[in-house]
Structures are given as C-alpha cells and as structure tokens.
Amino acid sequence: MTVKPLNDLLNWRYATKKMDPSKTVRQESVDAIIEAIRMTPTSSGTQPFEVFVVTNPDIRSKIAEAAGGQAQITDGSHTLVFAAWDNYTDQRIDEVVDLNVEARGDLPMLHAYYDNLKSNYVPRDAETNYAHAARQAYIALGVALVAAAEQEVDSTPMEGFNPDAVDSILGLKERGLRSVVLMPLGYRDAASDWLAPMDKVRKTRDTLVTEVN
Ligand SMILES: Cc1cc2nc3c(=O)[nH]c(=O)nc-3n(C[C@H](O)[C@H](O)[C@H](O)COP(=O)(O)O)c2cc1C
Numbered sequence: 001m002t003v004k005p006l007n008d009l010l011n012w013r014y015a016t017k018k019m020d021p022s023k024t025v026r027q028e029s030v031d032a033i034i035e036a037i038r039m040t041p042t043s044s045g046t047q048p049f050e051v052f053v054v055t056n057p058d059i060r061s062k063i064a065e066a067a068g069g070q071a072q073i074t075d076g077s078h079t080l081v082f083a084a085w086d087n088y089t090d091q092r093i094d095e096v097v098d099l100n101v102e103a104r105g106d107l108p109m110l111h112a113y114y115d116n117l118k119s120n121y122v123p124r125d126a127e128t129n130y131a132h133a134a135r136q137a138y139i140a141l142g143v144a145l146v147a148a149a150e151q152e153v154d155s156t157p158m159e160g161f162n163p164d165a166v167d168s169i170l171g172l173k174e175r176g177l178r179s180v181v182l183m184p185l186g187y188r189d190a191a192s193d194w195l196a197p198m199d200k201v202r203k204t205r206d207t208l209v210t211e212v213n
Pocket of ligand 1: 013014015016017070156157158159160161181200
C-alpha cells in the first residue's frame with residue numbers, strides 16, 4: 001500500500017452512508033485502526049475509555065435499531081463503540097500510575113502528579129468526569145477516522161444513537177462505562193451512496209482561522 005499525503009486521505013474519506021454488505025474489512029486494517037486508537041494521546045495519559053469491536057450480526061442489528069436504523073452498522077462488517085469511563089476513581093487513576101511505573105520506573109514526580117490529579121478529579125461530580133472522559137474518546141475517534149482512511153477502509157462517525165440503549169445492549173453500565181460515539185467500518189457501495197459523488201462542504205480557511213501575529 002502506498003502512503004498518500006494526509007490531506008488526500010482526508011478528502012477521500014467521507015461519512016459513508018451506504019456500505020457494501022458483501023465485503024468484510026481485512027483484519028490487518030482493523031488491527032491498524034485499533035492500534036492508532038491505542039496510541040492516541042489523552043489528558044494525563046489516562047485513556048479513560050474502552051473500545052468495543054462489534055462484529056456479531058445480532059448485536060449490530062440491535063445497535064442499528066438504537067441508531068435510528070442507520071444501515072452502515074449492519075452493512076459494514078465491524079462497528080467500533082467508544083465507551084468512556086462513567087467517572088474517575090482512585091482505583092482507575094492508580095492503574096494508570098502502575099502502567100507508568102511499568103514502562104518508565106518509579107519516577108519521583110509520578111506519585112505527586114497523579115495524587116494531585118486524583119484530588120482534583122475524584123471529588124467532582126460524575127457527569128463532569130464522564131464529559132471529560134468522553135472528550136478523550138473523541139480524540140481517539142478522530143485518530144481512528146484518519147487511520148481508517150489510511151487503510152482505505154470506509155467509516156461513519158456516529159453520535160445519532162440512543163446511548164442508554166447501546167449501554168444496555170453491551171452491558172456497559174455494569175462495567176462503569178457509557179457509550180459515546182460509534183464508528184461502523186466497511187467498504188463504500190459508491191454506486192448506491194448518494195453522498196459518494198458529492199463535493200466536500202468545508203468552511204474557508206479565512207472563516208475558520210484567525211491569525212494572531
Ligand atoms: C461526532 C460525529 C457524529 C456524527 N454523527 C453522524 C451520524 O449519526 N450519522 C451520520 O450519517 N453521520 C454522522 N456524522 C457525519 C458528519 O455529518 C460528517 O462527518 C460531516 O458532515 C462532514 O462530512 P464528511 O465526514 O463526509 O467529510 C457525524 C460526524 C461526527 C464527527
């Protein structure tokens with residue numbers, strides 16, 4: 001596979017509306033997308049989310065139903081469900097500390113840094129903490145969208161779904177997680193997708209950017 005310039009990939013990808021149900025995303029591509037999610041930077045390195053890779057057709061049908069019937073979930077071969085921590089806890093942050101010790105040794109600053117983080121985060125209300133964790137999941141979504149394009153895999157970022165329903169389909173509440181965003185993967189059925197031939201709609205650089213010199 002030849003590596004294309006990033007902006008070419010961003011132009012190629014689009015929020016696919018019609019996936020080809022006869023095609024299954026190559027496992028190497030799924031693995032590359034998951035690895036990109038794993039390598040995504042997060043605030044204080046907490047990676048406060050998990051990703052469910054759903055291939056089971058019955059579960060995907062149920063998720064599609066919870067997403068207003070969006071058929072990319074069933075026509076694609078995999079659906080990634082990004083699920084954020086429902087709250088920050090001492091235990092969850094301690095596990096991050098353990099990972100740091102494992103990778104880098106017991107550095108002097110480490111405990112002070114994460115003790116401070118715990119004293120800031122843990123007393124906050126669960127909703128604020130969930131919202132912070134969900135923002136980290138969105139960073140991973142962005143990286144995953146680019147990784148999928150690099151693999152020439154089509155995808156659709158989706159927040160048009162009922163999170164409570166998806167939480168109950170996957171048993172997320174019991175695991176202290178809440179679904180944030182979905183990302184079906186597949187290969188576009190360009191001939192049947194009204195969006196495939198359309199130009200991108202983007203603000204101009206001038207509208208988006210203010211140069212402060
Ligand atoms: C967080 C997020 C949620 C979205 N939710 C949906 C969705 O539920 N269904 C859908 O078809 N498209 C969804 N989209 C696709 C956007 O409408 C689309 O990305 C945007 O219009 C830009 O177009 P493009 O991705 O085709 O370049 C979502 C995109 C993002 C980033």
